[in-house]
Amino acid sequence: MNKGIKMRNSNKHIFLIGFMGTGKSAVSKELGKMMELDAIDTDALIADISGMSIPEIFENKGEDYFRALETNVLHRISDFQGSIVSCGGGIALKDENLEIMKRAGKIILLTASAETIYIRVKKDTQRPLLKNNLNVEYIEELMKKRQPAYDKAADIIIETDKKDILHICKEILMNLRMLEGTE
Numbered sequence: 001m002n003k004g005i006k007m008r009n010s011n012k013h014i015f016l017i018g019f020m021g022t023g024k025s026a027v028s029k030e031l032g033k034m035m036e037l038d039a040i041d042t043d044a045l046i047a048d049i050s051g052m053s054i055p056e057i058f059e060n061k062g063e064d065y066f067r068a069l070e071t072n073v074l075h076r077i078s079d080f081q082g083s084i085v086s087c088g089g090g091i092a093l094k095d096e097n098l099e100i101m102k103r104a105g106k107i108i109l110l111t112a113s114a115e116t117i118y119i120r121v122k123k124d125t126q127r128p129l130l131k132n133n134l135n136v137e138y139i140e141e142l143m144k145k146r147q148p149a150y151d152k153a154a155d156i157i158i159e160t161d162k163k164d165i166l167h168i169c170k171e172i173l174m175n176l177r178m179l180e181g182t183e
């Protein structure tokens with residue numbers, strides 16, 4: 001018996017976007033469990049397809065190559081059955097990606113303050129864009145640059161500061177229900 005919390009459009013994807021360290025991967029796993037949907041991670045798929053880690057791709061092939069893979073992977077995912085898709089933090093910056101996601105499902109933006117992000121990512125070594133820039137000022141600056149694109153993409157915005165994963169997932173479910181109610 002299927003006990004998952006299903007939305008009416010459960011054949012559609014739920015895309016989680018937002019800055020690095022906003023909790024997309026952890027939230028997608030928990031939300032996937034709650035809704036009995038697969039949790040997919042664009043970075044993990046890119047690493048599988050290319051046979052390289054994300055830092056290796058940036059180092060050996062460059063960011064443009066990574067961004068092209070990102071779009072390629074999004075196209076592939078849009079043919080999968082409805083899933084929770086945790087997206088790399090830069091995915092919303094490209095209009096083509098936005099169009100793919102808008103066609104394939106709903107987009108949820110997770111946000112956090114630059115201070116919170118810094119605390120969450122400061123020991124991380126897997127994010128090339130932060131490699132030599134691990135400080136609150138840089139995070140704040142990059143976040144500000146990206147904010148208009150994030151806002152433009154989002155169907156739902158969820159703040160994650162001082163909230164645990166379960167709380168965030170419940171908030172997402174509540175907002176998805178409200179969104180469904182208006183459609």
Ligand code: S3P
Binds near residue numbers: 054
């Ligand atoms: C990036 C975010 C990373 C990863 C890559 C680029 C970005 O994913 O896709 O390092 O441009 O913000 P996370 O947001 O999961 O860290």
